[in-house]
Amino acid sequence: MKKIALALLLGASLYAATPHTAKVLENMNSGGYTYMKVDDGKNTYWIAMTQRDVKKGDNISFTEQGWMKNFHSKTLNRTFDNILFAGDASTSGHTQETIQFKPDILTSQYKMKNTLTVAEMFKNREKYVAKNITVRGKVTKVSSGIMGKNWVHIQDGSRFKNMDDLVFTTAQNTPKPGDVVYASGKLAKDKDFGYGYFYPVIIEESNFRK
Template sequence: MKTLFILIMTVYGLWAAGPNTPVQHTARVVETMDAGGYTYMKVSEGSAPYWVAVTATKVGVGDNVSFTEQMWMPNFKSRALGRTFDKILFASMAPGAAAPVERVQPQNAPKVRLEKAAGGYTVAEVFTKRQALKGKSVKVRGKVTKISRQIMKRNWVHLEDGSGDTMTDDLVFTAESVANINEGDIVIATGKVETDKDFGYGYFYPVIVEESSFEKER
């Protein structure tokens, strides 16, 4: 009877947790390197060490870190590092688990949060919903904080709208033409969401919006 009770409680616990319950880990960093906007950590968690990739974060060998599973990737090739991982876990760091990489806020970044475009998304929403939005067209209202023209036959436009945190407040759009916009403009940008995009040469983006066009508001 006792055994049956334990079995019932175990099954109930698994059911209550549900298939979508995020898996959390705490592990010790044994090796780390940064490339293309990601920090790669080889961690030990009581079994065979494995590799984890998180958005660029300050960690050191010997640090204990906490992170939540997002997706396991077999045979993942990182052009930024020039190596292939047999298996790697893409994860998000737990709040306060490590110090984020410092980023200088652009001088023309929005001082207040901009209103979301009708039928559109905020910058932070595109980051958090990137897997569901992959391959879909999105519309984002934001302020142009930087334009890099004609790099790898693309124009790279950085938009901010006051949403997100240090790692999710700057969204990059690529476009063939940016003749109608300048840094500091408020625009509505439309384009197709792509995820885990590795252009090589250190240009790796967990989310980016391509084939973009821009409607200048002011």
């Protein structure tokens, strides 16, 4: 259970949560956690979250915190090939509950010449893979010394498919929350750090200047 708790705790600190809606096909409680097999209309998979009242047939909305491969639950005595750790769950037993996407905002008041917006990073990630990019925005969170890296969250008021928080990793000194900075680094997509830490977009080898 320490492994689950660590995944959920760090996930809350590091992830830009990705929203999902799915139907519960199976569920079981064990060790203070609820495990559910769900169908989101495209894929069927297992998710885990802190224990809650849910039943087969419920529609559940939740945010993605990270995938883990070959996860073994000691209390269930079962190994899951792939399981998604999730949070921010809400359920509906009668009507289909869907994630409401806010309108996309591709521009930013912080954007300057030769910079890109957070929304542009998410929307056009294929275009910028392995390229050095610069975003100007406000630091919203800093997590230091996790997996040998410092993790800096940047927002600039732009948004694409509800994604508005871009994570930069660095081994250097970091700015403080509230600072407005130019954040530069190399873009990676679908980055899997292991232990369930998966990012659709992340900026690595980053540096910051005001």
